[in-house]
Amino acid sequence: MRRIPIVFFLLLVAGGCAATPRKPVWVPAEGAFAAPKSGYSVVLPAGWTRVNREERLLITRDGSSLQFIGVATYKVGTPLQHTKKKCEKGMLPQELADILIDDIASTGNVASVEVLENAPARIGDVEGFRVVCRIRFKGGLDRKCAFYGAMRGDRVFDVYYTAAARHYFDRDLGVFEEVARSFRFMPPP
Secondary structure (H helix, E strand, O other): OOOOOHHHHHHHHHHHHHHOOOOOOEEEOOEEEEEOOOOEEEEEOOOOEEEOOOOOEEEEOOOOOOEEEEEEEEEOOOEOOOOOOEOOOOOOHHHHHHHHHHHHHOOOOEEEEEEEEEEEEEEOOEEEEEEEEEEEEOOOOEEEEEEEEEEEOOEEEEEEEEEEOOOHHHHHHHHHHHHHHHOEEOOOO
């Protein structure tokens, strides 16, 4: 039997460890949160926790399977995760809303998306939209989602809230609205 040199073995082990994703760490979310590379800041509510990542914002009060608030940014011209559609420069806010709704509906485990509200709204200092929808998953799960979105420069910003339709969505909708009202654009780095 041929032996593997110890240096080669250690390189394999070290390489494997470096590629292993780390489990997210949840930290208290209260107060200001800034994501300068992504170009925004928000004020987070007391009693919630967030994933401890430098630029990514995802917060929850009772666990992400029950409710979460987040901010996503998309580069203009890049296809979204679940749809092949792209947000293009010069699109109207309503066109952006339609693309983000289509991205949700195109998720593999989504059975249907029912749009309950779709109206113009401001996000930060930019004209955008606000959407509320009910999402039914193939496994029977029923969630509601509210999100604000707008395009600024070469990015689309999406401030979103998703929760179990019963009890959690209505209970924490006001908290989400406060987070959305606190959203501010930051100058690019």
